[in-house]
Amino acid sequence: MKTAIVYVSMHHKNTKKLVDAIAEQYDVTVIDGVRDHDFNLAEFDRIGFASGIAFGRFYPQMLKIMNDKLPEGKDVFFLYTYGVKAGMYCNAARKIAEAKKSKGPRRVRMPGLRHLRAYETDRRHFKGPP
Ligand SMILES: Cc1cc2nc3c(=O)[nH]c(=O)nc-3n(C[C@H](O)[C@H](O)[C@H](O)COP(=O)(O)O)c2cc1C
Numbered sequence: 001m002k003t004a005i006v007y008v009s010m011h012h013k014n015t016k017k018l019v020d021a022i023a024e025q026y027d028v029t030v031i032d033g034v035r036d037h038d039f040n041l042a043e044f045d046r047i048g049f050a051s052g053i054a055f056g057r058f059y060p061q062m063l064k065i066m067n068d069k070l071p072e073g074k075d076v077f078f079l080y081t082y083g084v085k086a087g088m089y090c091n092a093a094r095k096i097a098e099a100k101k102s103k104g105p106r107r108v109r110m111p112g113l114r115h116l117r118a119y120e121t122d123r124r125h126f127k128g129p130p
Pocket of ligand 1: 008009051052057083084
């Protein structure tokens with residue numbers, strides 16, 4: 001089964017660190033959702049979407065990637081890092097996955113991890129992607 005993880009990590013690269021650690025242990029193709037534009041998810045069986053959280057949902061760049069690039073019927077999973085323990089941050093992403101008739105989204109089987117409270121600073125200094 002071919003697996004890809006698309007990530008959008010802009011604030012502290014927290015999500016990228018998580019994805020890099022996964023890629024060291026698992027056979028996955030990692031796609032930078034901000035810098036890589038010309039990628040095709042059709043060739044993958046299972047697709048992970050990894051994002052930081054902004055204003056209660058996945059980054060808008062990630063939601064756009066899901067809308068534009070996720071083919072129908074794929075096996076999908078989510079990873080996310082966030083600053084404050086709160087509600088269901090993957091609801092908007094889940095809705096897109098459901099509209100695309102994805103299998104899942106499902107819990108990722110690795111040390112119980114699928115989202116992570118991450119290093120955080122005063123977000124008023126956030127200036128967007130480099
Ligand atoms: C503009 C902005 C909005 C954010 N909104 C939330 C939020 O609603 N809830 C939360 O828990 N964390 C929020 N955060 C914190 C980030 O989700 C957290 O730092 C995350 O790990 C960033 O991931 P990244 O470094 O991969 O971009 C926000 C951060 C920024 C910069």
